[in-house]
Amino acid sequence: MNPLILLALGATLLACLFVVLGLHAYAAGHAQRAALVERLSSSDAPEGVGRGRRFRALDRRLRRTAFGRWIERRLATTGLAVTPGEFLVHVLLAVAGAWLLAAALLAPFFGPVAGLIGLWSANAFLSWQRTRRTERFISQLPELARILANATQAGLALRTAIGIAAEELEAPAGEELARVADRLAVGHSIDEALGEMAQRLPSRELVVLVSTLVLSARSGGAIVGSLRNLTVTLEQRKETRREIRTQLSQVMVTAYLVPAIGLASLLLVNTMLPGALDRMTGAFIGQTAVLVALSLFTLGFLLIRRLSKIEV
Template sequence: MDYSLLAAGAALLACVLAVVGLHVFAAGRAQQQALVERLAAAGRIPPPPGRARRFAGIDRRVRRTRAGKRLERRIATTGLDVTPGEYTVYTVAALLVAYFVVGAVFTDFFGLIAAAVTVWGASAYLNWQRGRRTEAFIGQLPELTRILANATQAGLALRTAIAMAADELDDPAGSELRTVADQLAIGHSLDDAMNELAERLPSRELTVLVTTLILANRAGGAIVSSLRNLTETLEERKETRREVVTLLSQVKVTAVAVPVLGLGFLLIINGMRSGALDDMTRSFIGKLAVIVSAALYALGAFLINRMTRVRI
């Protein structure tokens, strides 16, 4: 019995279960935090104390750098409750774990590749979280436009309607509109506040809403009818987007399965002859072949994602 192959399979399974467990834990914590915030806003429980920030010294050093300032802006658009210092420490820790685990299962050369993939994955996670938050906001746009239309029809000012929508909607729309309402309260113009919102959560639907509100604020006009027509359009687009996502779900799974198959082939090769990967990565040709193969697998996953990206 080849115990090295069994150990490699067990390590891979443990990594997969760890990722799934972290995802479930993060989703549960987010739901718990949202529930606590709603109960605190309703006055049923006292407001929770602020979370103690970790790695304060590292966070201060990271924020002073230009890259740290860009990282802070990126994290702000994702809605994650994490500081730039915490994100940096977690990324470095994940990099080291990936290097040592993959290096122990395969070779040190593959550990370096895993470390590079981890750095890319940390950045890609911020982009994914930003897109996920944007998608959630888009899903709330029909309800948002309905609230704004009802409030303006009742004679309320647009700024008051935005503050009312911030109180009634859940996150992410509630927190984003609360930011807009706070900016308006301290003297920012509606154009600047809404444009900043569109920059934080870029999407066609939000751009249309922002343009409608800005034009109505500047020139007046039938804002109620415009918002009601926009509500109907957003409802139709929401249903269409849901159908498209369902149709393309199988293809998106293929994009994930392609690199996983490559990793499985490496395990099979190493199981067929012990030390095969060590022999392959000792030579320059072998290292070049590994890099080219990894690049081709990444290119395949990227092309599949690009082909299945349907803009509605």
């Protein structure tokens, strides 16, 4: 097939993906605005408020499978307002666009490689979104511990204090605590509700906070003093984590530059010698060399990320 046709198809698919993402962002913003107007006006909730879901038939079929339930669990930990069906369609469009673009700009051999990288990137995006949400939640933990300490010092029960914290804090802490409050309202124990939250947002700081709350609820100890001390500790850990991220920012940029340099070199070779990548990947030795080079670039990326990962 003509490379220009492949390039046009890839650009069309990417444009369609951007249109879908734009519509999704617009619908989500419209729903948030409607919810805000409803909350400020203190009126009764109108029927049918919320964003209309797309691909409902696909979503229903996907949720019945183990793969669909896995996607749903991953999305639940990221806080994204996307259904498994919508996420799958977006990923397939992105993979198809990357496949056609790589085949048109480089060589047909790079199409499947770009597709695999697209699938890996989708999973990496979910992991990054989950980590980002967890980091935001960790930054709110000192304020959360302070609110719980003030509420319990005022004589309120722990369940009531969690409900107050859910109303006072912004997302993601407010959303997660609202889930905990809903679990407690339907009869779940504090251990179960807080344990589910710790599984959704795994971090040492949250585990310490949950352990403190659970032990205080069981033994009836001095929860106010424990939360006060924990607030100071969480503030110190927050500052330490911020300093570490600042020190490692250059290393993280280097990790992403390594594969970018490899891609840029391929584009440069194909620009200087048109058809060189086609001839190179047309032989088994050339394909093997390309796969080995891609493996080495990936290994370098992973090693740099691993060396720059410091547990606090």
